[in-house]
Amino acid sequence: MKKVLIVDDSLDIQASLKFLLEDEGYTCHGVVTPDAAFDYVSTQEVDLVLLDMNFTQDTTRGKEGLAAISQLMQIDPLLPIVVMTGWATLDLAVNALKQGAADFIEKPWDDERLAHSIKVHIEKRADRQDLVRLSAENERLKKTQRSINFVTQSEHKQRVLAQLTQLAQSEMNILLTGENGTGKSYYAQYIHEHSRRADGSFISINMGAVSDELFNSELFGHKKGAFTDAKEDRVGAFTLASNGSLFLDEIANLSLRSQAKLLQVLEERKYTAVGSHKVLENTARIISATNSKLHDAIANQAFRQDLYYRLNTVEVEIPPLRACPEDILPLAERFLSQFSHNYKKPLASLMPCAVKALKQYEFLGNVRELKHMMERVVFTCANAKVFASDLALNNASDQSLHSTTKSTSVIPENHDLTLDEIVEQALFSRLAFHGGNVSKAAKSLGLSRSAWYRKMDKYE
Known part of the structure; x- marks a missing residue:
């Protein structure tokens, strides 16, 4: 429910405005001085301020009201302020709008005119807030x-x-x-x-x-x-x-x-x-x-x-990696460089046996499989040298990915893998075994499609 702050030194006027606005669906709070309004806006969420222009120091010229508009705008630049006065002049209205007031209403007010003004300016505030949030989110996204x-x-x-x-x-x-x-x-x-x-x-x-x-x-x-x-x-x-x-x-x-x-x-x-x-x-x-x-x-x-x-x-x-074999080694070297830098490890290099194994391997998991493979070997290789055994590849002749007989696991025996890495390999292996069919792969692991994708998102 939207909240309107009424700033007026007349309790009778406050009561009349509250009666009108609460009937329109707003929550209202009243204060009798600008200083009280500043304190309230500084600590509470307010959607619009109804501000009288004349208080005890100056009952006709609106100086206190004009000063209050400026200070309220400093506290919340997006806060709509509708000013009200029984001593309306053209100069006062112009000055109030120049200071940042959203509208100028003469007392005694017209209920329908006032209600419409409040509705319009509260909606505009919401739009401006959305724009600010959107701009901030866009900037954050661009940076990431x-x-x-x-x-x-x-x-x-x-x-x-x-x-x-x-x-x-x-x-x-x-x-x-x-x-x-x-x-x-x-x-x-x-x-x-x-x-x-x-x-x-x-x-x-x-x-x-x-x-x-x-x-x-x-x-x-x-x-x-x-x-x-x-x-x-x-x-x-x-x-x-x-x-x-x-x-x-x-x-x-x-x-x-x-x-x-x-x-x-x-x-x-x-x-x-x-x-x-x-x-x-x-x-x-x-x-x-x-x-x-x-x-x-x-x-x-x-x-x-x-x-x-x-x-x-x-x-x-988009072509699969096996249709672009020239890219396997350049991609592998790029991933090794990237992960070595990210994890502050010595730059790992591929030994000739690892190069040969990569060229012979059929990447049914495509670039994603190669990327995760290189991330893993940054931790498992010794002395920053990647040998074929570090790649944990299955032999092409006995890959269960090509077998017509289902096995319970295609995960290589590598006792250096973490639990996350074992789960990750199980997901990719099961997906490859089912020819990329997500429904079958998820069902075989007892997962729903949405649960499958949540897990896949975890491993990018």
Whole structure:
């Protein structure tokens, strides 16, 4: 409930204003001096101040009121102040507005005019607060985002990057497809950085981890008190990505119910935060990604065809690492350098036997698997030298990934692994065993799809 502070030395006027405003749904608090108002605004949350212009020192010229406006604005620059006086003059009204007052009301006031003014300026305050929060969040996101610099010697990948560079200049929605671990989120950020929206925010959200119950709140935001756990306002992904790019990862994992909501926003380009009546415009560019075969999902009525056509103005397939073998060693060396620096370890180097093993290994987990492998060996190798045994690879001849007989584990016998590393390898191995099918991999481990994605997020 919005709170109005009434600053007037007449208790009768305070009582009349409280009667009117409480009937309009506001909470009211009254004080009789500007000093009391300063103390109250400094310690309490106030949405609007109704300020009389004349007090005991000066009952007609409004000097105390003008001074109070300036001091209140110093305490809270976004606080709307509606001034009231029975000694109204044009000069006083102009001076009050110059000092920062939101409106000027003559006494005796018109109830409807006053109520409308309060409503309008409280809504404007909320909008300004949202803008300040959004600007701060955007600045924070920009500072945490890293510039994407791809390492590639592969002609295949270079052609993909050239295509994405060209597409980035358009406003088309782009659908990225490809296997798990190919780095689709990095390609999405690459598109953003090479677009005309690069100064805006790049917001990424994993749709596989968003339940139907949280969909509206995550995507569109909510107002404080909109539901039981809404203890404060939340800015949704669409708002954060305004005039920027919104990356919807694992789009195929949305339920049909959530797909319908997303389709409506993409078609109408409008949305509303939960608990708000204000209609907001969607100005975000949509980049989405999936490792699923959407045509099969459409045929099985698990994915809406109309949403598919909204998302894939153009579709780009990201190649797996095994299709770009020239990139394996440069990527491995880059990851080794990165993790050696991050963990303050000596710069690790690949021995010839490790190089040979990497070239022969089939990375079904793609770049993600290679990245985590290099992170692990920074800790497990001796004297900063990485040998084939440090890579903990299975022999190609007996990899269960290629076996038709299921085994309970494909984790190598390495007693130096931490519990997190064992869990991580189990997830990737099980996913590879099931050919990248998340539903089967999750079910085989007794996990729901959302629980699976939460665990995968933990390991990037």
